[in-house]
Each structure stands twice: as structure tokens, then as C-alpha cells.
Amino acid sequence: MHTFESILTAAQAGAEWAWRVLYDEYFRTLVGYFRVQGGRDPEDLAGDVLLRMSRTIGTFEGTESKFRSWIFTIAHNRLIDERRQRTRRPEQPEAEPPEQVDPSATDDVVLERAGTAWVVEALDLLSADQREVLTLRIINGFTIPEIAGVTGRGIGAVKQLQRRGLRRVSKHFGSHPYPDNHSERSR
Amino acid sequence: MSDQLVRNLASETGVSGPWLGEFVHGMHDVADAPILSDASQLVVRAAAEAQHREAHAPRTARRRPRAGFVPVLRRGLVFNLAVGAVLVIGSAALAIGSVEAGFAPEFVEDIVVDLGERVGITVTPPDEDVAVDRSDRSELAPGQDGTLPTGINNPGLGGINNPGLDGITPPGLGGNPGLGDGDPSDTAPGQVDDGSPGNSGQAPGLDNDEEPGNTDQAPGQIGDPGNSGSPPDEDDAEDPTEESAPAEESTPPGSSGSAPVQSGGDSPGLGNENPGQGNEDPGSPVGGPGGSDDADVGNGNADVNSGRRNAAGKDRGTAP
Numbered sequence: 313m314h315t316f317e318s319i320l321t322a323a324q325a326g327a328e329w330a331w332r333v334l335y336d337e338y339f340r341t342l343v344g345y346f347r348v349q350g351g352r353d354p355e356d357l358a359g360d361v362l363l364r365m366s367r368t369i370g371t372f373e374g375t376e377s378k379f380r381s382w383i384f385t386i387a388h389n390r391l392i393d394e395r396r397q398r399t400r401r402p403e404q405p406e407a408e409p410p411e412q413v414d415p416s417a418t419d420d421v422v423l424e425r426a427g428t429a430w431v432v433e434a435l436d437l438l439s440a441d442q443r444e445v446l447t448l449r450i451i452n453g454f455t456i457p458e459i460a461g462v463t464g465r466g467i468g469a470v471k472q473l474q475r476r477g478l479r480r481v482s483k484h485f486g487s488h489p490y491p492d493n494h495s496e497r498s499r
Numbered sequence: 500m501s502d503q504l505v506r507n508l509a510s511e512t513g514v515s516g517p518w519l520g521e522f523v524h525g526m527h528d529v530a531d532a533p534i535l536s537d538a539s540q541l542v543v544r545a546a547a548e549a550q551h552r553e554a555h556a557p558r559t560a561r562r563r564p565r566a567g568f569v570p571v572l573r574r575g576l577v578f579n580l581a582v583g584a585v586l587v588i589g590s591a592a593l594a595i596g597s598v599e600a601g602f603a604p605e606f607v608e609d610i611v612v613d614l615g616e617r618v619g620i621t622v623t624p625p626d627e628d629v630a631v632d633r634s635d636r637s638e639l640a641p642g643q644d645g646t647l648p649t650g651i652n653n654p655g656l657g658g659i660n661n662p663g664l665d666g667i668t669p670p671g672l673g674g675n676p677g678l679g680d681g682d683p684s685d686t687a688p689g690q691v692d693d694g695s696p697g698n699s700g701q702a703p704g705l706d707n708d709e710e711p712g713n714t715d716q717a718p719g720q721i722g723d724p725g726n727s728g729s730p731p732d733e734d735d736a737e738d739p740t741e742e743s744a745p746a747e748e749s750t751p752p753g754s755s756g757s758a759p760v761q762s763g764g765d766s767p768g769l770g771n772e773n774p775g776q777g778n779e780d781p782g783s784p785v786g787g788p789g790g791s792d793d794a795d796v797g798n799g800n801a802d803v804n805s806g807r808r809n810a811a812g813k814d815r816g817t818a819p
Binding site: 347369432450482 | 548
């Protein structure tokens with residue numbers, strides 16, 4: 313059983329086994345983070361975060377908790393870059409459908425199969441900041457101060473974003489009762 | 500874990516309800532959705548190789564451009580020095596140019612000239628404008644020939660020879676007997692020579708001889724302004740040249756002096772030969788009853804010679 317320090321030291325030396333451990337630990341979490349955030353290609357974004365980590369992991373010093381916050385700080389910056397790129401170059405519909413595409417392998421289909429379309433619909437009501445705070449809080453299990461460190465905001469601002477986000481979702485469920493969705497999800 | 504999180508969220512935000520738990524579970528379901536493609540091998544290998552290259556790369560290759568306070572300060576200092584030098588040189592050139600053109604104020608001129616002398620640059624401000632004082636212009640009296648102190652030649656005053664002043668011999672002084680010299684021997688019959696040259700053409704009967712008892716003058720004829728029949732002044736009779744200073748009155752050039760010469764006591768018509776000068780004075784009709792054309796003649800001469808003062812009948816017969 314490897315400790316975090318040994319894994320970090322090996323990763324800083326370029327050991328592939330250490331990177332495998334880090335990949336298994338954080339890749340899935342990063343994909344979930346980008347997916348809930350509405351990223352265009354969550355897996356690609358998560359892989360990009362790991363590559364960015366590999367460039368600067370040699371300078372990192374700290375505990376596992378800090379390492380985790382550091383990774384999501386990189387993910388946060390990568391998400392901002394992706395949103396800026398999306399604003400500059402909006403996604404244009406392709407003239408011809410790509411070949412050899414499994415219609416069942418798109419992200420929307422996967423989410424629909426998982427019965428979570430109603431959650432995505434509720435998340436789309438939130439602003440980007442509210443969505444990110446709720447994601448880090450609910451999916452990644454960060455505390456309020458940790459979220460403030462990752463996003464570069466104050467603790468009060470993070471609390472405010474979390475409260476307003478949940479209130480908006482609450483209003484949505486007031487007019488769109490979730491039991492129907494829940495029953496659909498349960499099928 | 501999820502239940503604890505739901506309770507924490509409810510306590511932190513004040514928002515609660517059965518939907519909250521479902522929402523938290525739903526978000527986890529979204530995040531934990533199956534990954535479509537397994538790129539782990541690719542990502543892990545790429546990350547490991549990248550870190551391996553980074554760890555074993557030569558130090559020189561890893562060196563990056565220096566960033567920090569000192570390099571930035573150094574670059575800023577060089578830039579500021581260059582800009583400052585350009586500004587100083589431009590300001591100096593502008594100041595020197597303005598001083599030499601005469602636009603700069605005095606204190607700027609003093610500073611620029613002083614600094615120029617210190618650094619070996621000669622800055623020559625232009626001469627001051629010559630201010631002509633009005634009192635200087637009036638220093639030359641009429642008849643005085645010369646150049647004004649300010650360097651302005653005044654031909655109207657000093658440069659013109661006044662024949663009325665210089666080239667005329669006053670009557671009675673130039674040896675013209677019978678013309679107002681007070682000698683009755685050379686006076687024509689019927690005329691009275693009272694010694695006044697301008698009054699030499701006076702008609703008989705007018706009392707100009709200062710002799711008491713000669714009271715044949717009609718009242719109102721004596722002393723009327725412009726009338727040559729006024730009583731003579733004793734001083735004038737005794738010394739007719741006393742008030743004939745040529746420089747006292749500004750006699751128009753060429754218009755004076757001719758009448759006394761041409762008019763003797765017995766030349767009553769000569770005074771009217773110069774009607775544009777002395778006889779323009781309409782005072783001749785004031786001669787009153789008993790006067791003659793001689794009165795007009797004499798009046799005209801007096802006006803010509805002595806100007807306004809003669810209009811009062813005082814300086815009759817004065818030389819120009």
C-alpha cells in the first residue's frame with residue numbers, strides 16, 4: 313500500500329505506476345465534475361487536466377487535501393478556458409454526420425439512460441458560478457473554505473452562490489414536481 | 500454520506516424538502532455516469548512521459564525568461580530614461596527657440612541664457628522694441644534744426660527753412676523809411692505814421708499816432724478785434740521787434756512775411772494781394788464808419804504776420 317507521499321514522489325519522477333494510481337483516483341471525479349458543469353467533452357477535459365498536472369507536479373508540495381484542491385483548481389481554470397473558447401467559437405453543426413459513430417455512445421444518451429435528464433434540466437437553470445459551487449460541494453465533497461480556495465472567491469460569496477442556487481432549484485421543483493421524474497428515473 | 504450532506508446543505512442554506520435528497524442523488528448519478536471511452540492508457544502514458552521529460556530535461560532548456568521585480572524595474576528604468584531624455588532635449592530646444600524668437604517671458608529668458616552660458620551654448624535673445632516717448636518727440640522746437648534723440652528725423656519742424664522767419668527783414672528795421680518807422684517826414688500826405696508797420700496803410704482820421712488830442716476816431720473803431728484802427732501799443736511803437744520772435748509762433752511756411760514787406764504805409768492795395776493768407780479773415784468789415792480800404796489792408800497784414808494774436812488787434816505790425 314503506497315502512501316500519498318510516495319505516490320507523489322514517484323509521479324514527480326515520472327513513474328508510470330504512480331500516474332496510473334492518480335488517474336484512477338481523480339480521472340473519474342474530474343469527468344463527473346466537467347459533466348455536471350456542462351463541459352463539451354468531459355473526458356477530454358479531464359485528460360487535459362491530468363496532462364497539465366504532469367507539467368507542474370514537480371513543484372507541488374503539500375498534503376493530499378491540498379493536492380486535491382490543486383487538481384480542481386486546474387480543472388476550474390480549464391473549464392473557464394473551455395467556456396471562453398466556446399464563446400469565441402460557437403459550436404457549429406457539422407454538414408455531414410461523423411462516420412462510425414455509435415448513436416448510443418453520446419453523453420446525452422448516457423444521461424438519459426441513467427435517468428438523470430431531470431437533474432440536468434434543473435442544473436441548466438443555474439448560473440455557471442452557482443453550478444460550479446454546487447458541483448464542488450455535492451459531487452466532490454469540498455467544504456465551503458475549500459471551494460473558496462479553488463474558485464478564488466470569498467467564503468461569503470460561496471455561501472451566497474450555494475444558497476441562491478438551491479433556492480432556484482427549489483422553485484423549479486415547485487412548478488415541476490420531481491416525483492414524475494423520479495418515477496421515470498426509477499424505471 | 501449523502502444524507503449527511505443533505506442535512507448540511509439544508510442547515511447552511513435554509514432550503515429543505517424531499518426534493519433536495521433526490522437532487523443530490525441525481526447529481527451523483529450524472530457525475531458517475533459510465534465513461535464512454537477508456538483513454539486511461541493513453542492519458543497515463545502521456546502524463547508520465549511528460550513528467551519524465553520535465554524531470555530529466557537539461558537545466559538550460561528548462562530555463563525560462565526571468566520574471567520578477569528587478570527585471571521589470573530594469574526594463575522600466577531604461578524606458579523611463581529614454582523618454583525622459585527625449586523630453587528634456589525637446590524642452591530645451593523649445594525654450595532656446597522661444598527665447599531667440601522673443602516669445603519667452605523674461606524669467607524663462609534669464610534661465611535659458613544663464614544655463615546656456617553654463618553649458619557653453621550662446622543664446623541671443625532679440626533686442627527690445629524701441630519705445631518712442633512722446634515727450635522726446637516734442638523736444639525740438641519749431642525752427643530748431645536737428646535730429647530727435649530717438650533717431651527720428653522731423654522734417655516738418657526742423658528740416659524746412661522757414662522763409663517767413665529767416666529771409667524777411669521786418670519793416671522799420673531794414674531801413675525802409677516811411678514804412679511804419681514813426682517818421683512823419685516820409686509819410687504820404689493824409690496819412691499818419693504811427694510807427695506801426697502793419698498799420699502803415701491806415702486811413703487818415705484814425706487815431707493811431709498816440710498823440711493826445713487826436714480824437715477824430717469814431718467810437719467803436721478803436722480796439723475792435725481785427726480792426727487795425729485800434730489804439731496802438733506804446734511798446735509796439737517803440738520797439739516793434741520785441742514780439743516778433745520768429746520761433747514763437749508756428750507760421751506756415753511760405754505764407755508769412757510777404758505782406759509787411761510789400762505793404763508800406765502808402766500801399767493800400769498790397770494787403771489784398773494775398774487773399775488766401777491774411778485776408779481770409781473776415782474781420783476787415785469791422786473797420787466801421789470812417790475806415791477805408793486801408794483798414795482792411797492793415798488788418799490783413801496783421802493777421803498774416805502774427806496769426807491769432809493779431810486777431811485781437813494787439814500786435815499790429817509785428818514782424819513775422
